[in-house]
Amino acid sequence: MDPTDATRTVHTPVPEEGPSAPLGTPLHLDHTFAFPTAEAMAGAFGDPDGPYLYGRYSNPTVRTLEAALAELGHGTAATAYASGMGAINAVLTALVGGGDHIIAQRALYGGTHALLSDLERRWGVQVDRVSGTDPEEVRALLRPTTRLLYLETIANPTTRVSDVPALAAVAREAGAVTAVDNTFASPLLFRPLDHGADISLHSTSKYLSGHGDAVGGAAVFADAGLHRRVWEHGLELGACASPFNAWLTLRGLKTLALRMPRHSATALEVARRLAGHPAVRSVAHPDLPDHPDRVLASRLLVSGGGVLSFDLHGGRAAGAAFTEALRTARLAPSLGDVRTLAMAPASTSHHRLSAGELEAAGIGEGTVRIAVGIEDPGDVWKDVEQALGAV
Numbered sequence: 001m002d003p004t005d006a007t008r009t010v011h012t013p014v015p016e017e018g019p020s021a022p023l024g025t026p027l028h029l030d031h032t033f034a035f036p037t038a039e040a041m042a043g044a045f046g047d048p049d050g051p052y053l054y055g056r057y058s059n060p061t062v063r064t065l066e067a068a069l070a071e072l073g074h075g076t077a078a079t080a081y082a083s084g085m086g087a088i089n090a091v092l093t094a095l096v097g098g099g100d101h102i103i104a105q106r107a108l109y110g111g112t113h114a115l116l117s118d119l120e121r122r123w124g125v126q127v128d129r130v131s132g133t134d135p136e137e138v139r140a141l142l143r144p145t146t147r148l149l150y151l152e153t154i155a156n157p158t159t160r161v162s163d164v165p166a167l168a169a170v171a172r173e174a175g176a177v178t179a180v181d182n183t184f185a186s187p188l189l190f191r192p193l194d195h196g197a198d199i200s201l202h203s204t205s206k207y208l209s210g211h212g213d214a215v216g217g218a219a220v221f222a223d224a225g226l227h228r229r230v231w232e233h234g235l236e237l238g239a240c241a242s243p244f245n246a247w248l249t250l251r252g253l254k255t256l257a258l259r260m261p262r263h264s265a266t267a268l269e270v271a272r273r274l275a276g277h278p279a280v281r282s283v284a285h286p287d288l289p290d291h292p293d294r295v296l297a298s299r300l301l302v303s304g305g306g307v308l309s310f311d312l313h314g315g316r317a318a319g320a321a322f323t324e325a326l327r328t329a330r331l332a333p334s335l336g337d338v339r340t341l342a343m344a345p346a347s348t349s350h351h352r353l354s355a356g357e358l359e360a361a362g363i364g365e366g367t368v369r370i371a372v373g374i375e376d377p378g379d380v381w382k383d384v385e386q387a388l389g390a391v
């Protein structure tokens with residue numbers, strides 16, 4: 001058979017593998033995979049570890065990221081998603097249905113908080129909220145329908161640390177799954193699966209990719225059966241990871257072990273200096289000696305991470321003035337970036353909330369969150385100091 005140009009231009013040659021191999025992860029954009037036999041293709045449906053079939057099921061570049069994250073998180077398997085919210089949505093809606101009960105930490109990422117409220121209001125899921133540090137509080141709320149305990153390792157923006165091992169043990173006794181959003185810590189500072197959790201969740205948009213250029217999420221599972229359940233549900237949800245973003249995340253991952261200690265050390269240094277400044281009412285970072293969860297943090301976390309928050313005398317106006325006066329750091333949402341990012345929730349993300357509502361969310365009128373980057377630590381502090389002068 002001698003094909004014509006119209007066929008030749010479609011079926012261009014695919015390079016053969018030679019004796020040498022690329023060092024990096026190849027970027028496979030393909031979402032459709034061809035099989036030698038119908039039987040081989042039939043076998044690929046419904047198996048997260050089976051042959052590649054279609055991009056929403058898996059893809060070689062995405063699966064490489066999943067293998068890396070499973071290994072890094074001490075899990076048996078992982079699924080990558082289009083975003084952190086995609087991962088959280090997949091886990092919550094795979095494991096919980098109408099009439100089921102969730103016990104969740106009170107201070108949660110805004111998107112997760114909104115999703116839980118939605119599940120409660122429109123889908124008949126019951127949700128109880130807890131502090132995240134008291135196992136007896138969890139025990140008292142358990143019901144026969146409790147399916148899930150949902151925690152965050154380090155809460156935003158308070159930097160409170162949750163007692164994952166104690167709380168997960170209570171949930172396990174009751175047959176409930178524990179899922180922990182570990183975005184703020186990354187697997188290098190804390191591995192939820194080593195402490196009794198069943199699922200570790202990440203917005204890979206943050207520290208794992210590290211450069212603010214790839215939205216993505218991941219769920220790492222201790223148990224293969226649970227992985228399969230959530231993966232299958234994810235096929236319906238459709239929040240699959242993009243191969244290019246998986247490739248960027250793998251690239252970012254290579255420097256994670258250099259970045260995390262730097263983020264933590266600079267954040268602690270800035271927090272220490274802030275604590276002595278007259279414009280500052282209070283400072284929170286898990287490595288500060290007067291942090292309310294200091295003992296827990298030193299037992300569980302390698303270090304406290306790159307996010308700190310502080311309260312300015314002078315309320316909303318002071319918070320806005322401070323973030324607008326920053327020069328090296330940028331007024332921006334997000335965290336886990338190589339660049340220092342800062343925002344004052346009361347005048348930005350939470351500007352509609354009253355003083356009372358802010359307080360209930362653990363946010364002060366003059367609270368500023370800084371997600372410290374990997375710039376020169378002295379330059380980061382000088383910038384913060386000059387911005388405090390503008391308040």
Ligand SMILES: *Cc1c(COP(=O)(O)O)cnc(C)c1O
Nearest residue numbers: 083084085109181183203205216
């Ligand atoms: C950013 C973030 C998310 C959501 O992740 P996206 O990738 O933006 O969807 C969830 N949890 C935490 C703790 C986050 O910081």
